[in-house]
Amino acid sequence: MASDSVESPNAVPSFADSVTAHWSRAYQPxxxxxRSILNNQHSSRKAPSEALRQMREESIIIKAQHALLHxxxxxxxxxxxLAPELLSHVFHFLAQDLPLVPDEAEKLDRAIYMRRRERNANSHPLRRSWTKVLFVSRHFRRTALGDPSLWPTITTALGQEWMAKLIDFSGSSLVTFHLGARYDGMKKATKAALLKTISRVRGLQITSDSKGLRALRLSSIELPELHQIRFHMEADEEDANTDSEDTVPTWDPTALAQVNAPALRKLSIHGFGDFPWASNLLQHHLTTLHIGIDLEPSYDHVEFPSLRAMLSALSRLSSLTTLSxxxxxxxxxxxxxxxxxxxxLRTLRLEDCSYMLVAYTFAHLQVPQEAKLYFSTDINRFNDRTSPHMAHNLQMSQSFFRTLQEHLATPxxxxxxxxxxxxxxxxxPEMYSTDDSVEKDDYSDYDDIDKQCFVMxxxxxxxxxxxxxxCERVPRRKKGYFDTPFDYVRYERPEPDLTISIYHGRESFKFADExxxxxxxxxSVRTLSLRPDHKTWTLGGWPKSLDSFTNVSFLRVDGVLGQVILQRLYERGIASQGTGGSGAKPPQVLPRLKSLALLRDGEHVRWRTRPDIPGFGDRLQLLAAVWKLRAESGASLQEVALDERRCALSHFxxxxxxxxxxxxxxxxFGSYEPILSEEEDEESEEEDEDDYDGHTYF
Incomplete structure (x- = not known):
């Protein structure tokens, strides 16, 4: 029989005493x-510096102990x-959303700079990436550090000590090497780290200023697994003091000139001008190419010496799938x-380029039918208003639209x-969401004007x-008396096959006719939508051009254009009936039209007001007359789509x-009603980051 004197195993001590009383006793001495220092004979003067320094040290120690308790x-x-296998799986998903080095590698360098300037430990990049899990618990930390596939990025931005640790963590897996090249060129430790991982470098990201690119020299080396190279120009004092505001640092042709990358597939050049189209980096097996300036806002541009040289180089890139x-x-x-x-080619983006570059490139590129094309041009930024291609009223040059029209007329x-x-x-905001998270800065006026454009x-x-x-209504359980019994689900429309955006400040709507x-x-056009800003879009000669859209079966018009469409349909309907005579009757406008949507009226359209056609008391009577005329002429409408809030009015x-x-x-997007998308029916919550100091977690 067991003795009663046998000691029981260690148990969690009871908290009979008050926790508050315990810590009060611990801190009281x-x-x-x-307090004794404050109450002594020197209390009328400044506290001794030695005591003040000691108090600060104790505060740091207390914070560290609090972090350990947390x-x-x-x-x-x-x-x-959770099992390490499950945690690693979760960490992999987190690493995709919050990588150690973001796709915009320059943001990491900017975060490092701000941290050093403000001396704020909470802004450390490790706390902004997926590596924040290192600060949660020892189990999280051991799991993350023990999985080499979670460390695919080597970066110089966090310092040489972290660079060496990342090399060890990554094991033998393929890595992306992020190199911050500055005016003093590549440091010996950085070059040694690159050579140590040379056989398994999958991606190379180089964030550099103008001096750094010239100082960057790599000897003749071969990167057999190199799949992607990304250069990003970071502005410095030299760039700020340049004489010209419309130029960017020139690309150094000797950069990576001796690097052999037989597996290179993706090349991105951000912020460097005058890129040579004869570069050794442009290989026939390249699949993705991006050249340009991505900083917002920016009046700078990349200037190519010759369009012929650009097209000749592109013709050699037979494997290219994405060009930007x-x-x-x-x-x-x-x-x-x-x-x-x-x-x-599957994606072609010519964004904010000069209109002649857009037009001639569009006309001289033969791409597959399934390719997605996005073209945008900014008249005010790139083109001289006194150019012979520009009229005094700043209309787009005729050669631009003539080139586009000829190309769109091809089979x-x-x-x-x-x-x-x-x-x-x-x-x-129906088709494009408004980004409320964008921080306002000194360029807010510039942004407001720059974003006004005409989109096709x-x-x-x-x-x-x-x-x-x-929107489709999806039933749901009501949570309160004023709650609605359904949610709205929006239709996720596909990406356009062709997009042309014309930025022209507040006068972009003038390009509607062209x-x-x-x-x-x-x-082949069956569906047509005309969605102007009802406050600015003035009417030109485009209503007559609707006669050419003989196969359109669905037409949407917003704002005051709905009134113009109704008048046009009515006038042509009366003319097509005729009152006698031997003259030929004009055909109906949009003879195959079945659905007419008059939407987004806002406060600028009054359905009860008298239209400009005699004999009608209000716009409702005009709509009824158009419906009747279309039915009598054999081109009857099947439905008229109106906003449900307007349809609920009694006079409808x-x-x-x-x-x-x-x-x-x-x-x-601006509605306050409970609205869901097809992929957003789950609520997301942000968790507060803990205050672990993170000095010794290895």
Missing amino acids: RVEFY ECHNALLPVSR LKRCKVKVIESALAVACLPL FWQDLRTVELMTMPEAY NAWRQDDSRIVCAD CLRLFEHSP QSLRKTVNIRAIHLWD
Whole structure:
């Protein structure tokens, strides 16, 4: 029989005493000690510097002990007892969202600079990336440090000590080497680290200023696994003191000139001008190429010496799938340019480039049918208003639209089904979300003007939901008396096959006529959307060009343009009936039109006001007359789509007796109603980061 004197195993001590009383007793001697200093004969003067220094040291020690106590708290949580295999799986997903070195590698260097200037430990990059898990608990830390596949990035931005540790953590896995090259060139320790991992470097990111690129010299080496190179120019004092505001640092042709990378697939050059199209980095097996300036906002640009040289170099990149040029222009545009064939291209972006570069590149690139094209040009930024291609009223040059129209008239582009013309920013943010997280700065006025543009989107799909996102109601359980029994789900429209954005400050809407004429001879167009900013879009000659869209079955018009469309349909309907005579009757406008959507009226449209056509008391009567005329002429409408809030008004009930009205609820990013997307029906919560000091966690 066991003896009663056997000691029981250690148990968690009971907290019979008050926790507050315990810590009061622990701190009381030190508090009394410092109070005695304050109450002595020197209390009228400044406290002794030695006592003040000691008090600060004790505060640091107390904070460190509090961090250790918080770590023990985290270790007691159920999540801290998960198996290492599950934790590694979670950490991998977190590393994709918050990588140690972001895709914009220059942001890491900026964070390091701000931390050193402000001397704020909480801004350490390790606390902003997935490595924040190192500060949670010892179990998290052991799991993260024991998985080499979680450390695929070697960076010089965190210092030489961390660079050496990252090399050890990564084991034998492939890595991305982030190199911060400055005016003094590559340090010996950095070069030694690169040579140590040379056989397993998958990506090379170089963040450099103008002096650093010239000082960067790599001897003849071979990187057999190098898949991606990304250069980013970081502004420095030399760049700020340049004489010209419209130039960027010139690319150094000797940079990486002796590096052999047989597996190179992706090349990105950010912020350097005058890139040589004969560079050894442009290899035939390259799949992704980006050249441009990405800082926002910026008036700088990359200037290419010759369009012929650019097209010739592109024709040799037969494996290219993604081509992106941002804020680029050319010095010389030659005649008799040869067509460059890119048989595997899937994405082409010419963003904020000069309009002649956009037009001629568009006309001299042969790309597959499934390629996505995005073109944007900024008239005010790149083009001289006194240029012979520019009229005094700042209209787009005729050669630009003539080139685009000729290219869109080719059989290759005769399968576009849906066309959308709109001004941005949207009066009602329906298709594009407004980014409220962007910090306002001294360029806020610049941003407001710069974002105003005219956008033309085209799709090969024929679906009215692409341009008219009618929200779907999804039932849900009410949580309160004022809560609605459903959520709204928006339609996730596909990416356009063709996008052309024209930035022209507050006058971008003047290009409506030219953009609409690009498709007036495209019989494949079935869906057409005209979404102006109702406060600024003035009317030109475009209503007459609607006669060319003979196969359009769905038409959406917003704001005051709805009134113009109704008048146009009514006048042509009366003329097509005729009152006698031998003259030929004009055909109906949009003879195959079945659905007409009059939306986003706002406060600038009054349905009860009298239209400009005699004989009608209000716009409702005009709509009923158009419905009747279309039915009598054999081109009857099937429905008229109106906003559900407007349809709920009492004076619309009588209209339902004549017109088939479909009430729709449009998506609105600015709405305060409970709205969900098809991929956003789960709530996300931000967890506060703990205050672990993180000095000794290895």
